[in-house]
Amino acid sequence: MTTTQGHQSQARIGLVGAGWRAEYFLRIARELPDRFEIARVLVRTAESAASVARAWDVPSTTHLADFLADRYDYVVVSTPPDVARELIEALVSAGVPVLTETPPAVDVAALRSLWTAVGGAPVQVAEQYHLQPHHVARLAVARSGLVGEVSSVRVSTAHGYHGMSLARRALGIGFEPVSVSANTVPDPTLAFRGRNGFFDTLEEVPNERTIALLRFDGEGPRTAVFDFSEQQYWSPARSRHLGIRGTRGEIDDDDVHYLAGPANAVTARLTREATGIDGDLGGSHLVRISLHGDIQYGNRFAPARLNDDELAVAETMHLMARFVVTGEPFYGLAEASHDHYLGQLVQAAATSGTVLHSSPMPWQEAGL
Structure with missing residues (x-):
């Protein structure tokens, strides 16, 4: 290649x-x-x-x-x-x-x-969650400085290691020490669909919600709130959210609120542009996601008909091909191990009901 x-x-x-x-x-x-x-x-x-x-x-x-x-x-x-x-x-x-x-x-x-x-x-x-188009766009806005220095994030998008990877990237941190407190609470809901499609009937299923607070050491206060239950993967009655707060504003899913200057607060929205809508005969694919006309995500795989998760997995395949040629890592074993470790720490804190503190891990020596 x-x-x-x-x-x-x-x-x-x-x-x-x-x-x-x-x-x-x-x-x-x-x-x-x-x-x-x-x-x-x-x-x-x-x-x-x-x-x-x-x-x-x-x-x-x-x-x-x-x-x-x-x-x-x-x-x-x-x-x-x-x-x-x-x-x-x-x-x-x-x-x-x-x-x-x-x-x-x-x-x-x-x-x-x-x-x-x-x-x-x-x-x-x-790991594909931070490569899903809407998350790519949100993380790009956070890195741009538009909402100021990011100090906290709320991840209610995916379980365990997926959520931890989003939290770390939104905060712009690596392997800093962290303290974790967590609880689980019942969150009964009606099952709507699963991996194989929609269910024929709506029946209540046990659904447990994990809520955790992670406090990271380092320069300035940096915290992550993790809040997720399994039915958020499948049910429109349990929506997914990502919130990122900085000194000048916040990103609330696709809404961006920021202070442009004295007496000048701005609200904008990340906008998806796709083909195949109304009279558009240009296929059916995501083109880009923009804020104020500035592109935050562009679909390199257009015009292939891929959903957002498939676009993210395709990106891992593309980045892996680049890695083979250039040696440039994109999500190495160290990062993946640490995010899974943090996810396990959250579960352990929820089970024990006590505040747990991270321990040094061998992969931390590799850095990012």
């Missing part, structure tokens, strides 16, 4: 796994064949291999040695975290760069062990 005149050539990718999440990579490669090729898929069973070949017209195998006999620019490991480590180590030993799914390991002990094994290897992690 090479780059010419700033354009990235097609990345030849191996894929391990064939589940719900692995299908993201297959769909994206199908929609963007000039950018990505899934060359071969490694699965556990002959039935899965046959299913992948039939559904996606991609060669598949159940044997690691056969899989490694092919040539890849990188391999995506899209398996449960309890089996990912062995695969990551085998690929690293074979000299293959790895893009692995979140989380990279099950718990803190496994994170430590994985870091010891492959901490310095070419491994990146496919």
Whole structure:
């Protein structure tokens, strides 16, 4: 794989796994064949291999040695975290760069062990939430200085490590020490849909809401409020939110409020521009997200028909291809390990009912 005149050539990718999440990579490669090729898929069973070949017209195998006999620019490991480590180590030993799914390991002990094994290897992690278009735009506004120096964030968007990655990026911090207090409260709601679509009936399901306060050490007060329940992934009755506060203003989802000067408070809105609406015959895709006419997110994958989450995963694939050529990391094993550690710390604080303090972790020495 090479780059010419700033354009990235097609990345030849191996894929391990064939589940719900692995299908993201297959769909994206199908929609963007000039950018990505899934060359071969490694699965556990002959039935899965046959299913992948039939559904996606991609060669598949159940044997690691056969899989490694092919040539890849990188391999995506899209398996449960309890089996990912062995695969990551085998690929690293074979000299293959790895893009692995979140989380990279099950718990803190496994994170430590994985870091010891492959901490310095070419491994990146496919965390996509901060790459979703609306979050890219919000984080861009926060970094621009429009709302001043950011001191606090409220993340009510995704669970655990996903939420922690957004919180750290909104605050612009790395691996600073943190104290965590948390609680869980019942949040009963009616189940509306799941991964496989809408339910036939509306039935109340147990739904637990986790609310946490994280106080980060360092220069100036920096805090994150984490507030999430599982049904926020699926139900329009439980919406998702991201709030970022700075000294001059705040970002409240897509609304931006800021002080432009004395007696001059401004309210603006991040605006999505998409094709295929009303009489627009230019396909059906997101074009850009802007604020005051300034582009905060531009869709490099247009005109492919991809939803926001697919656009974010496609971005991890693009960034991984760039990483292979340039060595420029985008979300490495250190960051992924730390965000999962913080998510585990939140759960531990909620379970214990006490304030917990972070401990030094081996990946912190790597920095960002």
